[in-house]
Amino acid sequence: MLRVIAKGGSEVACADGAALWYDLESPDEGEERDVEVSLGIDVPTPAERAAFEESARYYEEGEALHLTATLLGRRDEGLLVSGAVTFILAKGKLVTVRQVRPRAFEIGQGRASARIGSAQNGADVMLALIEGAAERLADLLAEAKRDANALSLNVFATEGAPDLEHSLRELGRIGALAALSHDSLSSMQRLLVYARAAKGKHNLDAARLAALARDVNELERIAENMQPRLSFLQDALLGLINASQTNVLKALSLATIAFVPPTLIASIFGMNFDAMTWFRQPWGPWVGVAMMIAAPAILFGIAKWRRWF
Numbered sequence: 001m002l003r004v005i006a007k008g009g010s011e012v013a014c015a016d017g018a019a020l021w022y023d024l025e026s027p028d029e030g031e032e033r034d035v036e037v038s039l040g041i042d043v044p045t046p047a048e049r050a051a052f053e054e055s056a057r058y059y060e061e062g063e064a065l066h067l068t069a070t071l072l073g074r075r076d077e078g079l080l081v082s083g084a085v086t087f088i089l090a091k092g093k094l095v096t097v098r099q100v101r102p103r104a105f106e107i108g109q110g111r112a113s114a115r116i117g118s119a120q121n122g123a124d125v126m127l128a129l130i131e132g133a134a135e136r137l138a139d140l141l142a143e144a145k146r147d148a149n150a151l152s153l154n155v156f157a158t159e160g161a162p163d164l165e166h167s168l169r170e171l172g173r174i175g176a177l178a179a180l181s182h183d184s185l186s187s188m189q190r191l192l193v194y195a196r197a198a199k200g201k202h203n204l205d206a207a208r209l210a211a212l213a214r215d216v217n218e219l220e221r222i223a224e225n226m227q228p229r230l231s232f233l234q235d236a237l238l239g240l241i242n243a244s245q246t247n248v249l250k251a252l253s254l255a256t257i258a259f260v261p262p263t264l265i266a267s268i269f270g271m272n273f274d275a276m277t278w279f280r281q282p283w284g285p286w287v288g289v290a291m292m293i294a295a296p297a298i299l300f301g302i303a304k305w306r307r308w309f
Contacts, residue, residue: 001087002031005116005125021116021125022095023105039064045098046078049084064090065202067126067195070187071133072140073100073182079139082180087126089202094122096129104132113132127212127274130188132213137181141222144177148229155236164241171284175230180226182223189216257303261295 005021022035024043032043041064047070049055057068068086083100119125123231151170192213199206269288278284 001025001171002034020093020119020122022093022133024095024097025101026099027097035095039095041088041090041095041150042097042178043069044086046099048099049086052189058191059204062090064088065198067191068187069133069191070155070184071098071100071102072137072184073098073102073105080177082184087129089122089126092121092123092203102129102133104129110244121203122222123205127205127208130191130212131208133184134188134212134219135198138186138215139220140177140181141219141226144174144181144225145222146224148233152229152233152241155240164237164244166235168237168241171230171233175234176222178226178230182220182227185216185220185223189213189220192216195202195241253303255300258296261299262292265292 001023001024003021003023004019005023024031024035027035027043029176035041036043040062042061051057057066059066066086066088068084070082071080071085072080074080080102083098085096085098085100085102088095088097094107098105100124116125116128119128147170151167151174155167165179195204196206196209196213198204265288269284
């Protein structure tokens with residue numbers, strides 16, 4: 001899908017001279033060709049956008065600046081996923097190529113939309129989108145931190161037993177969100193370093209770039225600091241699960257002590273060997289009952305003495 005945005009944030013036709021931002025979302029070959037012909041650039045392929053090496057993500061080709069970041073967004077209204085988003089600055093215009101739907105790209109919604117409406121060139125639009133993506137990541141990290149605090153209180157509550165399976169699933173969700181946010185912030189930090197080096201040639205605002213770099217660095221530090229806490233919570237949950245399993249094994253051991261010895265004795269008394277004549281004596285059944293009571297009692301006494309439970 002190709003969207004063409006003019007000054008003020010309104011959509012126009014692709015051939016319109018007022019076009020400021022060309023947004024390609026999962027484009028087909030025809031849409032890519034229209035933009036390439038219009039601006040004289042080469043739109044990178046999905047394989048090129050997915051590359052991780054510096055030379056494939058940040059480079060200049062002719063008069064165009066190519067920058068690729070990993071941003072969080074949705075795909076087909078599903079869960080949050082990360083995906084490569086390429087920013088191309090050429091002839092004062094911005095081209096974005098993506099397959100995910102970051103909230104900052106939604107015209108008319110969110111804080112980035114107002115900045116896009118006041119943008120004067122493609123560089124302003126790119127900075128507005130990156131600022132919007134950073135603000136979205138800040139919101140996600142704040143949500144993850146809040147959920148981690150609530151989960152911690154639930155896990156370490158003094159009263160009642162937490163739902164360990166649900167807690168482990170929730171911790172996995174929070175951890176995945178924090179990890180995705182950290183990866184995205186790391187890629188944005190690398191993008192900003194290259195953008196600051198090329199700011200003069202492509203009309204990028206140095207003050208906004210510096211402020212963005214500070215914000216991204218701080219958010220990345222917050223994301224890194226969350227990892228030890230989430231690891232501690234994971235260890236605590238796994239420890240509680242192991243303790244719960246140990247209690248189950250203790251209960252099974254007690255049941256074994258209570259029923260296996262009497263069962264063994266009853267089996268012996270049920271044997272019909274001629275040599276076992278005392279089993280058929282009048283006092284034989286009472287001896288068997290006494291042994292069936294005494295055997296588990298002795299085993300319970302030994303277990304209690306050895307502090308097995």
